[in-house]
Amino acid sequence: MQYRILVVDDEQEWLEILQLLFTRKGWEVHTACSGEEAWTRMSETSYDLVICDLAMPDMTGIELLKRVRTVDAVLPFVIMTGVGSIQTAVEAVQLGAYSYITKPFKTQDLEITATRAVEHGRMHRQLENARDKNTPDVMPFVLGSSKAMQEVLGTINKVADSSVPVLIQGETGTGKSLLASHIHGISSRREMPFLTIDCGALPETLLESELFGHVKGAFTGALFSRRGLLEEAQGGTVFLDEIGELSPATQVKLLRAIQEREIRPVGGNKPVSVDVRFITATNRNLKEDVTSGRFREDLYYRLAVIPIFLPPLRERLGDLILFIGHFVEKFNARYGKSITGVSPAAMQMLFQQPWKGNIRELENVLERAVLLADQDELSPDTLGLQFSLSDKRDSGGSSAAPVSLQQAVQDAERRAIQQALIITGGNRTQAAALLGIGRRTLYDKLDEYGIDAKPRADGGE
Structure with a gap:
């Protein structure tokens, strides 16, 4: 996606370097050699991001940031600073800058920071627009825009209108059931039923009855005949979750x-024709189960005509901001809240x-956060x-019993130090500046609380 950004620096060399860097990414890059020129440009053009040097003669980056924040509270603003002005850069973050980066820097680090800043700003705009429009609780799920997901969606778009079976594999919480629903929703069967069953949640006898139905008297308690899921879904889609948990008999x-597009209800002799599309999902490695004999090879190849792998959230962090925006918007509507953003x-x-x-854990975290936010x-x-x-030694169990004031202060100190180290990427000098303490004091605290803060790989302290 093309973004429009403004780069501000009083050194022409830096302007040329950054213009070349982001132009190669396909972004539209405007430049300004002073704060006043940047302010004029922003009054004439809307930008997705401002990257600004901290030390400029006529108007500093801090002064420009303050002026921008009087008219736009959302526009992402990244400060570039020299090593000797870390404290001022931290002040900029406190004033509303998205982040800061220290010169000289690796171009890859700036690209990552800039991309996250732009997405952060887009998410905030999305939340503001949703609040203005009183978005209802029911919203389409965000599938993601990362390269991995675009490949998945490209495959799905090609096969959605066919009736070939689709096997979705991935860890728990990656959104397999939501993807299955999406496939049905863009298929020619979308007006027909979409029925789901969790194959791992029911005992074998009950699962067979749920899938294929049963006739009266088929087993104790079968006081009347009942149609199964496959018959109920005629013309639509059946989603079999946790397909790897099927017993050998049910697999047959x-x-x-x-194969035959027909079923026999439990206890019955008369076959029933069915017309359904099969979508299955599992968090198991079915190929390994086939090798071990746990899962039928012929069934595997019938189900995996179109195999889809959903990557875990940690491997698609490019989608994280999209999910955050979606869930905040969703819980704003559900609980009557008006959260407009997430702090850097x-x-x-x-x-x-x-x-x-994965996504399920993220959803739970954000639901709690929206509810607790003041x-x-x-x-x-x-x-x-x-x-x-925190240190694993602190996770051995929590107690509701009151603690001493000294213990409460120590716990708060420990969490503040850990948070500062996260924000600064493990740079202890910057973390100390952010906390407002000396570096020696920080070292003492790290020893006191047993916090492991290894120096960064690039040599930063």
Whole structure:
């Protein structure tokens, strides 16, 4: 996607370097050699991002930032600073800059910061627009725009209108059921039923009855005949979640249903024709299960005509801001809140998480944060993530019992230090400046609390 950005620096060499860098990314780049010129340009043109040098003669980057914030509270603003002005750069972040980067820097670091800043700004605009439009609680799910997801969606768009089976594989919480629903929603069967069953949640006998139906008297308690899921979904789509949990006997019956397009209800002799599209999902490695004999090879190849792999959230962080914006918007509508953004510090925490529970875990974190937020911006305190980032010795269990004031202060100090290290990417000098303490004091605190803060790989302290 093409973004329009403004680069501000009083050194022409830097303007040329950054213009070339971002033009190669396909972005539209405007430049200004002073704060006044930048202000004039911003009054005439709207931008997705401003990258500004801190030390300029007529108007400093801080002064330009303050002026911008009087008219636009959302426009992402990144400060470039020299090593000797870290404290001022930290002040800029406190005044509303998205982030700062120290000269000289790696171009890759600036590209990452700029991309995240632009997406951060787009998310804030989205939340503002949603608040103005009173967005309802029911909204389409955001599937993502990362390269990995675009490849997935490209495949789906090619096969959506066919009736070939689709097998979706991925970790728990990656959105397999939502993707299955999306496939049905863009297919020619979208006006017909979309029915789901969790194959791992039911015992074998009950699962067979749910899938294929049963006749009266087929088993104890079968007081009347009942149509199964495959018959109920005639003309539509059946989504079989956790397909890897099927027993061998049920695998045989499902294979027959796919091959012959007909089923036999439990206890019945009369076949019933079915016309359904099969979408299945699993968090298991079915190829390994085939090799071990746990899953039928012929059924696997019937189900995996179109295999889809959903990558975990930690491998598609480019989609993270889209998901954050979607969930904040969703819970704003559900709970009558008006959250308009996420603070840079909170955003850094979200990007640092391993997200072992994937999108589902992110959704739970943001629902809690929206509910607990007292202001219109989510802060690190509302996320409830600081304990997951702390030393493992502190995670052995929590107690509701009151603690001493000294203990409470120590806990707060520990979390503040950990948060500062996250924001500064492990740079202890910058973390000390952010905390307002000396570097020696920070070292003492790191030893006291047993916090492991290794120096950065690029040599930063």
